[in-house]
Amino acid sequence: MTLAQRWAGVDPGSVSSEPAAEWWLMRAGDLHRLVSLLTVEFDEVFGPVAVDGVIRVRQIHSLADLPIGVTEEQETASYRLHETGTALRFSYGLGPDSLKSIVHPPRSPVWTMRRQDGSLVVDPALHGTTTRAVIGARACDIRALEILERTQTGGPHADPAFTARRSELFVVAIDCTHPAPTCFCKTAGQGPAADQGFDLAVTELDDPNGVVYLVRAGTDRGRSMMFALHLGYAPPRQIERRTRALEEANRDFIRELPNDASDVVRQTDHPQWEVVAERCLTCGNCTAVCPTCFCTDMEDRVGLDGETATRTRVWDTCFSQEYSHLGPGPHRASTAARYRQWLSHKLGTWHDQFGESGCVGCGRCITWCPVGIDLTAEIESLSLDPLSRPSEEMP
Amino acid sequence: MSTAVSGTTSPNDPLLAPRVHEVTAMIDEIPDVVTIRCAPIDGPPSPFQAGQIGMVGAFGVGEAAISISSPVSEPRFHEYTIRRAGSITTALTRMRPGDQFWVRGPFGKPWNLDLDGRDILIAAGGIGLAPLRSAVYEVLKHRERYGDVTLVVGARSSALLLYSNEYEMWREHGLAVFDTIDEPEPGWSGRVGFVNEAVAALDVAGPATSALMCGPDIMMELTAQRLISADVSPDHIQLTLERNMQCGNGLCGHCQLGPLIICRDGPVVRYPSVAESLMVKEL
């Protein structure tokens, strides 16, 4: 019996809310064995890979694909990767990719339609049985995955492609000991340690005797995998070190999301929308890197033979005019209206539609906005009474 | 936190899969507006409720959200009344009998017609009568359940009054039809003025009246205000909204209006849920 067969009867949604009592200790060699086991047990394994100076989420085939001894500096509109010379593999903040790129990819086939004997025939895309695992997910990404899932499966009709990609995803979380200065997960509701939604969660700690990894299981299939690797339990000393490392990480946050952000973004006539519109490029980078932005368009294309047409679901952005095009033209023609739609949906009307906020505080939109628009700063400006603001800031 | 998987997860969700339809008739209505009469090639038309939408698609071009405008009780075919505007509606309105296209759905919240004993006022501007037509037939079919039933329909000119050849039949079945045009024109002896003005001229029995509306946002706004000042409860004003829709089932984000996802929470909504949003430009 393979592990995959053994897990077949396990409900993947049965995530325990408390971390398991067991803490396993891994060293680099064990991590290597874990990744190898993942590549054996799953059709596709995703993890962090350094590409062109950026940590991306890509398909990996062994531990060697992961970066080692690198860290990054992030600020508004800036991201730089540096060598550190350490043996650490997870000592950096978030890159531009979240789990969205795995479960809700930029392009997803919907159907092929063809003319045959004078009739239209529809061949729906097969969503297949490909099994997937990911290593390196942060607490904010796991939270974002749940938010994204609610948008795509919580309504009257679940998206079958999303369901297929999400339901069997095996998640190996990494506790975030290096939050970036652009992050604010603490005030957005979770992190930096993963507390739920994972199969396995790993804390990486530097140690005089080499890097150690403390592992805990969140599901039965995660626990099965730990047993399969025949690992020893972690000594209490290491667990204390983990606690201290996470406490330290949790102090590192500069940015914050205020509690009343949901009300603040609903001020539809606040002059700040015009102010931010002067800087906003409407380029759509923020929605692309946002781990919960789910909007899509349908792309219908005919083959050159004129006999087949394919439909593909593609990422869209509320920053485009076409997004709201209706009859005579775009409903949201102005940049101010489009930025307002994005931010007021993310932090405000998301609550009405899905019962929660759409922001997890990952800060990707701050780093990857080419002109460095910072939503936490925008919230701050929107929180000011427009009448009491200094006149030079008025549009 | 538990994960949310409450919807249908089958890849074969019939509402997500397109059903190939064949055009059985193309009916020219008013300039640039055509009604497609059609039926699925694989069986009877999908059941629907008055006010629901279908995602109607043309081969290789794309889909548009269109209200089903035929009677709910018609078992043989559906009708979609479409105005030629962009590429998709142009392709759809160019079809000929025998041509095939597809429909997904029906989607969305229908008109609430459980209004026994109440007066019903239906107000439509321009092509806004299309999403109301199935409601008109449904109300007339159960005419005895309601009090006074009135339709006010307006258009820019008499040539633009939609379904005008059906008004007489509707009157015979107990619907008081008041048609009005925006500007006087030669040969027109009927009402002149906007829909909200025609509604103002009626003797609306406020608290006993339920209203159904569709038309330009401004028409609906002015008519709603008129009705409220005539003591119609805002909760008894229903209207249907049009927004860009890509999926029809709440997954693509396009049709948001403030807190609402129109394809999921609408297209028929109660006035109080959108009154504020409709006042905000470009929301």
Next chain:
Amino acid sequence: MQHASPSPIVWPDSLDRGEPPSLAVWKFASCDGCQLSLLDCEDELLAVAGRVAISYFPEATTAMVSGPYDVSLVEGSITTAHDAERIRQIRRQSRLLVTIGACATAGGIQALRNGRDVDGFRSIVYAHPEYIDLLAESTPIADHVPVDLELRGCPIDRSQLLQTLAALLDRHALRLPTTSVCVDCKARGTSCVMVAHGTPCLGPITQAGCNALCPSFHRGCYGCFGPMESPNVPALRTQLELLGLDGAGIDRLLDTFNGPAFAEFEQEPESGPP
């Protein structure tokens, strides 16, 4: 003038169904690169060979069929009085006129001379400047005759050209993106060259369609597809200054392929209450 096409293109009813449409390819001031993009589509062109009648295409065939033509693809910009007359003749003979490439849609690289000393350039470049009869400016085709569709880029994108032909052959609507190059960069997984490397890039203000070709080779976008639907040129200018470019450097970047088209958006972005 360069026009984004927010509305989908609808082929006119006049294109008959059933008969292969006749296609003509015309060249004005340009490098031939866009026409070569058409020839580059060898395999795909075989698929349509029987479905389109190539009636005038000197780069590809010696056969010359006189007009009128169902579709004319026009490459190049108008730089001489003779050009200006010739494009009017072509327009009269063409039911649909599609301009291909930055020269035809925006004046091209040769528009760099606009507003400068053309006589001086002429005497430096040509041995016998007296033979050269130039207009003062290099202008896009749409400045002279109505244009039904513009395919942008230097050169145009093969896939967009094929989509256009496919749409034409079956009279399907054509939707070309009007969003930024960034949308394509993110979709294909290219890391942002501006944020991650500090490389100046026009991607955020440039219309998608090339599948973010230059950034995928670690180069900033040169803006050859021209302005996207709502380009905020002043805001990008500010950022490019932060990345170390001076005003002249930014001007040079903006001017290279679509100077006149971007210049229209140099003012502050549109405002007005949302």
